[in-house]
Amino acid sequence: MLDSRERVRLALAHQEPDRIPVDFGAAPVTGSHVSIVHALRQALGLDEPGTPVKVVESYQMLGEIAPDLMELLGVDVVGLYASRSFFGFKNEGWKPWTLFDGTPVLVPGAFNTEPEPNGDVLMYPEGDRSAPPSGRMPPGGYYFDTIVRQEPIDENHLDIEDNLQEFGPISDEELEHFATTARKLREESDRAILANFGGTAFGDIALVPAPWLKRPKGIRDIEEWYVSTVARFDYVFEVFDRQCEIALANLARIHDAVGDRVTALFITGTDFGTQDGPFISPNAYRSLYQPFHRRVNDWIHQHTSWKTFIHSCGSIMALLPDIVEAGFDILNPVQCSAANMDPQTLKERFGDRVTFWGGGVDTQRTLPFGAPGQIREEVLRRIEIFGAGGGFVFNTVHNVQANTPPENLVALYEAVRESRTGDR
Numbered sequence: 011m012l013d014s015r016e017r018v019r020l021a022l023a024h025q026e027p028d029r030i031p032v033d034f035g036a037a038p039v040t041g042s043h044v045s046i047v048h049a050l051r052q053a054l055g056l057d058e059p060g061t062p063v064k065v066v067e068s069y070q071m072l073g074e075i076a077p078d079l080m081e082l083l084g085v086d087v088v089g090l091y092a093s094r095s096f097f098g099f100k101n102e103g104w105k106p107w108t109l110f111d112g113t114p115v116l117v118p119g120a121f122n123t124e125p126e127p128n129g130d131v132l133m134y135p136e137g138d139r140s141a142p143p144s145g146r147m148p149p150g151g152y153y154f155d156t157i158v159r160q161e162p163i164d165e166n167h168l169d170i171e172d173n174l175q176e177f178g179p180i181s182d183e184e185l186e187h188f189a190t191t192a193r194k195l196r197e198e199s200d201r202a203i204l205a206n207f208g209g210t211a212f213g214d215i216a217l218v219p220a221p222w223l224k225r226p227k228g229i230r231d232i233e234e235w236y237v238s239t240v241a242r243f244d245y246v247f248e249v250f251d252r253q254c255e256i257a258l259a260n261l262a263r264i265h266d267a268v269g270d271r272v273t274a275l276f277i278t279g280t281d282f283g284t285q286d287g288p289f290i291s292p293n294a295y296r297s298l299y300q301p302f303h304r305r306v307n308d309w310i311h312q313h314t315s316w317k318t319f320i321h322s323c324g325s326i327m328a329l330l331p332d333i334v335e336a337g338f339d340i341l342n343p344v345q346c347s348a349a350n351m352d353p354q355t356l357k358e359r360f361g362d363r364v365t366f367w368g369g370g371v372d373t374q375r376t377l378p379f380g381a382p383g384q385i386r387e388e389v390l391r392r393i394e395i396f397g398a399g400g401g402f403v404f405n406t407v408h409n410v411q412a413n414t415p416p417e418n419l420v421a422l423y424e425a426v427r428e429s430r431t432g433d434r
Contacts, residue, residue, distance in 0.1 A: 013200035014086035018273055018403065022317050022339060022365050025400040029430035030393055033367065033405045035075035036089035036204040037276050038067050039321045039343060040368070042410035042419075043152060045113040047073030049416040054082060062106055062114040068121055068133070069096035069145065069221070070409060071109075071153045077199070083423050084430065087403070088195050090205040090272065093187040095121075097145060098136040098222030110150050111412070125149075132157075135224045144221035152412040156219045160231040168242070172228030173249045176220050177209055180260045189267035202273035204319065207264055209257045211278040212250045212302050213239065239290075239298060247298060254302045258309050265314050274317040274340060277306060283324020286349045295329050300336045307337030319367065323408065325349040327356075334363050343408040344369030346392070353395045366396045367403040371422055377406065378414045382421035389425035397429075 012020070012028045020027040035041035042050070048063045056078055064074035075085065094100050095118060103119025117123065120137025129149030135141050145154035188207065195203050211217060218235045220226040229238050229245075239246050282288055282295065307318050317339035325348035326333070333341070341364045346353050353369060371377050371389050380388075396402040404426060410419065 015200050015202045015273065018086055018202035021400050021403055022274070023400065024362060024365070026397070027400065030397050030426070031086040031202075031403045032084055032426060033087040033204070033403050034080070034083055034085050035072070036085075036087040037206060037319070037321075037342075038070065038072065038091075039279060039408055040405045041067070041072040041075065043412040043414075044071050044073030044115050045109060045111055045152065045412045046410050046414055046416070046419065047075065047079070048113050048115070050419050051079060053416040053420055054079075056082070060114055062116045064104060064116045065118075065121075066091070066101065067096065068118065069154050069216075072409060073115075080201070084427065086201055087204050087273075088199065088201045090188065090191055090195060090203050090268075092206065092208055093184060094222065096221055097121075097133045109152070111152075133221070135222050138224060141224035144219070144223075156216070156221055158219050158231050159226060160229075160234065161227060163229065163234070168245055169228070170245065170248050170252060174252055174256075175223055175227060176217075177253050177256045179256070180207075180209075180263055185263060185267050188264055192268040192271045196271045203271060204274050204276060205268070205272045205316075206276040207261070209253070209260055210275075210306050211280055212253065212299055213246070214278060214280040216279065239294075243298065250298070250302050254305055257306060261306075261309060262313070270315045272314075272316050274319050275310065276319045276321070277338070278303070279321040281321075281323045282329055283322055283326040283345070283348060285324060285347075287325045288329050289324075290329075292329055292332055295332050300332055303333075303336035303338070311337065317365070323348075325351055327351055330356075330360055330364075334360060338364060340365045340367045340403075342367040342405070344396075345407050347372045347374055347407070353392060357395050357398070361396075361399065361401050365401045365403060368405045368407055369396055370404045370426075371406050373407050373410055373414075377418055377422065378411065380418065382418060385418055385421045386425040386428075389422055390429055393426070393429045 017027040017031045021031050033040050044063050044065050051057045066074045099120035101118050104116040107115055107117045107123045125131050131147040132143035133145035135144050144157050147154045219230050229235050310316050319340040320338045321342045323345050327350040344366045346369050370392050376388050
């Protein structure tokens, strides 16, 4: 039997491994809400009642997929994350907290656990309450909404440097974190490593407001940013150009530190699709985004053994020829419920050029609202389609959301296990 690393390598090389490789939580778009991880661990008998689960991503409130759960679910991929959270504080100094639904969790020490008089939980950049809050979880909520902090825009004095605040040479401390963690992950298991070093996502709208910066400058409002990609095209293009230069310099230093321990790298989570179709034209993608995607992908392919990973939700069939041409090896989350994203068509048109990392089951309808039998049927069908000839890593379509019945998660992984053993 192959080890996990070789299983993933073969799938990425478009060869059929001994069984379909599985990811569950190696990236901020392939995991599960912490309440679901807690419920799943309880359902599988891994924990005593009341045992908390770590929140490893404080914005979407994703739960830790610990080694014992990985082993039980047959997970083949582990994530390599930055040392700091989406809100800029370190993931350390864990302390207990309870979600609004009663789930016991552990959060980083700088995570604010004191609600406002109206019940809101506010999050502060770097945990600094002297700065304006950058995130809000409303009463009864499950994750944080970004608080946009947009200074008045002076059209005559827009400064490229303002939208480059968050980009710069990687610190020696963070470089050491990546190097140490990569060695540790490589030595502790045979799983493939999916890394997320940051800095290579051009125009990811989740990142534009920069919740980790205390006082962000430049264009930070979500609507204003989207307008600017057309109305201030030259400004945005120059931001991307400078960002790309910084990213490539950082990638060279990171590769020197982590080497080829990493299997794949999360490049971008910029969404280009809606439920019904792409919200930019292929020409807009080619003119603003593709040049920088190609530069990053070309550098990685010329200097490393890493495969490159793009995440884009929605209906992006019209953009896929250009996305593939930009040099991406991996597509996620493969939102088959969106218009024109039929699994069989995707596989036939692009299956020899890109690995589908996701698409295993619909998380909008089937997984949260379907019966276990429906989940089994959809999972087995997606594995049959996407797994043929390699080029598939099983994952749900984006993160598993709160309130998904744990028995449906169990049904999902029983179906995956069934496909891997052939015991039907």
